[in-house]
Amino acid sequence: MAFVSACTSSPSEAPKASSHEMFLTDSLKKVVSVDTVQLHEVTDELTLNGRVTFNQEQVARVFPIFGGTVTEVHAEIGDHVRKGDILATIRSGEVADYEKQGKEAEQQLIIARRNLQSVQDMYTSGMASERDILQAKQELSNAEAEAKRISEIFSIYHISGKSLYQVKAPVSGFIVEKNINKEMQLRSDQNDEIFIISGLENVWVMADVYESDISKVREGAPVRITTLAYPGREFTGHMDKVYHMLNEESKTMNVRVKLSNNDYLLKPGMFTNVYVQCKASDNELPRIDSHALIFEGGKNYVVTVDADGRLAVKEVDVYKQLSRDSFLSSGVSAGERILNKNALLVYNALNAD
Incomplete structure (x- = not known):
């Protein structure tokens, strides 16, 4: 000092x-x-x-898949979300159509399986040909493919039943922009993102x-x-x-x-x-x-x-x-x-x- x-x-x-x-x-x-x-x-x-x-390499823009009415919003600006977290729930008439298709596909699958079993029994007793069995198997294969297609649509679009589908976070990050509110009406041709995650x-x-x-x-x-x-x-x-x-x-x-x-x-x-x-x-x-x-x-x-x-x-x-x-x-x-x-x-x- x-x-x-x-x-x-x-x-x-x-x-x-x-x-x-x-x-x-x-x-x-x-x-x-x-x-x-x-x-x-x-x-x-x-x-x-x-x-x-x-x-911009880490930005994900989230768009609505179907039009409908927003029933729940689960995320706000600034929230940190993980991949797969539910951001919003939307009730949609288009989802209802897919649910109807799903039920029809299930019924067609049940019918195709029963039909194949019936044809096989008839073939055993000599009342049906191999061609009938091949046709029944093809119908069952088509019914299974349709049921699988509808199941994958339910999985991809996060359809949860009762005409509802969920908007989920495609990546982990922060909500940096939000353009959606409860009871909001969304069009199927909407070009604006409802969430931006970064x-x-x-x-x-x-x-x-x-x-x-x-x-x-x-x-x-x-x-x-x-x-x-x-x-x-x-x-x-x-x-x-x-x-x-x-x-x-x-x-x-x-x-x-x-x-x-x-x-x-x-x-x-x-x-x-x-x-x-x-x-x-x-x-x-x-x-x-x-x-x-x-x-x-x-x-x-x-x-x-x-x-x-x-x-x-x-x-x-x-x-x-x-x-x-x-x-x-x-x-x-x-x-x-x-x-x-x-x-x-x-x-x-x-x-x-």
Whole structure:
């Protein structure tokens, strides 16, 4: 704490030569962190406006199979449903027709079985031919096929009897849109979905790129994403798709980032800042954390740590400064160690009278 209380350097004064030495002690290590300078290809950072949207690969749109009257609605917007859960129950005249066909098919099957048994008995007594048996077997086969067809329709359309059928969730996910209410009348030719279900384990972040910046973006570029909802937290990913078309009204091009969202922090509709890392030049320069830079008197400084733990102030020239990293053209070399946390406190202590 002694070095903290000595922070009296005036912002308008250039740093003075230290009148005493300071070392990286064990107690000081608790409040600072040390990083090793490394060479990296010089990059730039493009800031884009983005928004969280559903992953369209995980969206399921649910339509009514038959027209009718909605008797029950079992899901609301925001509910999490599993595949096979009942979303709504609908009473339909078309379902009643299938139920009638089902009963007729059952009766035809019973008749066909009895007819075959009768023909076989007659054949045994010599009153029927093999042709009669083959015909009876064919009628039984047709009756069985019709009964199976009706049974599969009941299973596919979730017909539950009494002219009712159930609308079930085709996938697991969240109800993100609902266009159905109890007692609502549905037409058989309705083209609008009654539910939209989407999984939120993965989401898309769509960002807009202005025409002047199109040459700076590429598929696979690393990105950082921040939101107003979670200040100080970053989501990282890569640009997985560039849409090579411009919106005629906004004159912007869309790019997409897929993000894992297992904790459901990112909600569709959220606005985001998307920071895209793009290539600036082929040069490799020392790269440091921007928090390690100290600006005073129109110059930039860093605090270095030598092999013996001795702390010193060095002036550096900044080639390019980004929100997170800075590239230096001179002052430090690759392999040197610098402070990148609470460096200003140590800097002030080193330059105190």
